[in-house]
Amino acid sequence: MGVVDKFIFLVLIMPIMLVSLLFAKYVFYAKIFNKLSRPVFLIMVVLLFITHQYFIVSFAMNNVGFVCYQYVLAIAAYYIDKKYGTALMFLSAFTVNVYLAVNSSTNLSRLLIAMIISLGVLLTASIIEKVSTKHILVGFSFTNILINAFIPWLFGNLYPERPYSIIDMCLVIMGSCLIDVLIGLYTRSVEAEQKKLASIERRESHDKLTGLYNYNAYSRFIEKINFDPRGDWLTVMIDLDYFKSVNDTYGHLDGNRALKFFAQGLENFVDQNIGGESSLFRFGGEEFCLLVKDYPAEKCFEKMDKFQELLQAEPFFTKNGQKLRLSFSAGLASTEDSEQDVLLMVRNADAALYIAKRSGKGRTVCPSCHF
Template sequence: MLVEPAQPSREELFAEGARVLAERERLSLLVNLPGIVFIAALSPFLSYGRFVLVAAALRAAAVALTRWRGKLARRAIERNQAVEAQVAGFARSLGFAGFTWALVLWPIARFGLSEPLGALLVVYVGVGVPLIVVMAAAMPRLLVSFGGCLLATLSAIIAIERTAAGTPLMLALMGLFVCVLLGGYGMHRQQAEVSRTMLENNKLADALAEANAELADALSHAEFLSQRDPLTGLLNRRAFFEEGCRSETLLCEGGQVLAIDLDHFKAINDRFGHAVGDRVLAAAADCMREIVHDQPGDDHCAVRLGGEEFALVLAGADRTAAIGAAESLRRLFATIPAEIGTADLSVSASIGVAALDPGQDVATALHNADEALYRAKHGGRDQVVQAAA
């Protein structure tokens, strides 16, 4: 069986990208908070410390907004809801984050590295921005939103300040960030391929599991058909002699075998047709199942030997119980015409009963029951006859 899973849809790839984004956002908090605390602690030692504090506060607001959007996205994913709106909101929050990262560098654009500690702001942004790009690489729109706002804000700052001390450094940083964003896009393409492969593998695993389940059902059905008569659902002749009726009760206690033959069944087929004849056989099997159900124990079996011939093995039963079961079965057969709605039909059976001694071959006991069955037929049919002791 060739299993070819369907290709992942755009919606599935989008949902997988959202899942990756939500997981990366959870980890980004560990990077952002220490950095914000660091630049806030650095501000008292800088002449432009107040501006750095404002930038730190805006960075904290951006982190909180991104965190909230990430939480909404994870909740939608857990509930199998659409995440398009959450991802759009997340893109806007990353745009604001790009704006706040650029603001941290504004003092550098004005004063350059005139204060040595200012270099730590450059390091902070130079390390933090690539980490945010790694998170945003889950989806192109996030890279565009974050990178676009970051570069646009840096360009505006450079245009406003235009200082000899800060402009060259800011341009170098912009070039660095462009390279980082391009690397992030390359990372996105790799991640998209990984996601596609993972989704294809998941679909393949699901398809294989479904195919295996169908194969197991087919094998189980084939095994059932190999052991059961398709019309009546009873054990068939091959299963009866090769596999059936080998219970512990029969081996240790023995039981009784009933050989059953429906009287004048050919006449029923000739007069009423084979469709009615099949209904009679199926109803006869139901009668046998009813008798089995009424017997104590669970090791009995009912068999269709072929045509209108049946057998019933009652494990652990004595002769009296077997005769009683045979008479009950004969009476049930008489009710078949009413059950199938054919009033002018008559159904009866000749039944032979023989003992099955502990450890005895079932075929031998059935042969003895068959001899009793023939005597029942020769004796006028519609009766139960015991085999000679």
């Protein structure tokens, strides 16, 4: 085979074919195999890998006379899942030797040496992966080039009848670079798509002004825990006091800034003082809702009073520098005192909020709390 023919085969045809096989494996794993039971899944993974690997070895041997690119699939698997990747490293060597055995080109001692080479490949991939933890794609690319270039040289020493020249090594390095470029382009396109989907999902579930979860997210969350509560829940319905007068006096821009100031302060306070499994939602306007799992109602009541004090100590300033001391009214209820009914809990918290606003505002009401 001439140099031009080898260039076409080693730099273009095989790399493109290998990337196609990688994408096919990804589709099979992600879309088809993961729906199977674990034993069947493992059997199908092994069969698919052996089929691809046998084809790669046969294709290379029949066209250039030596084995190359046999670890590409296993290296990719290793960087996705170390456990499967490790198994496929040794399965790669086994498959190569099965092919050679069928063609009367190997023996048991060569198989053992091939397994030792696979161990070396695994150690090399492991070291590079640890060094490049923050740059996985770079680590994969370097591993791919290094292994693809030098393993055929080792096999060339193991099988002298299958010569592997410096020119062959250079062509394989070029082909490995093409594999890295194609996988890099695919990875970047997947990441861009994931970011786009995450952005769309965030817009649908988060309030644009405050960054909190919105009413749509609240509705889905309530439906979920109402269907399967799993634990005791409590809710705090919160309403910012005298907000209409803030808008009327200082304008809607300062009103929005005040809302954002209050929401971010409340979110930070909840994270630092309540934590656990808690979610904060903005219903719209100046209304908010806090949902907390497995947290004492009395303790939550005390925390809300503490936040009320914090608001008084840290006033909001308008664009013109005018100082405003914000306050809120809140109603608190739990599933424990609402017949374990999530929807009834929300209605009870709403009723408690109404009592708080009617009785002077700037306070939290919890009819079921025991002090």
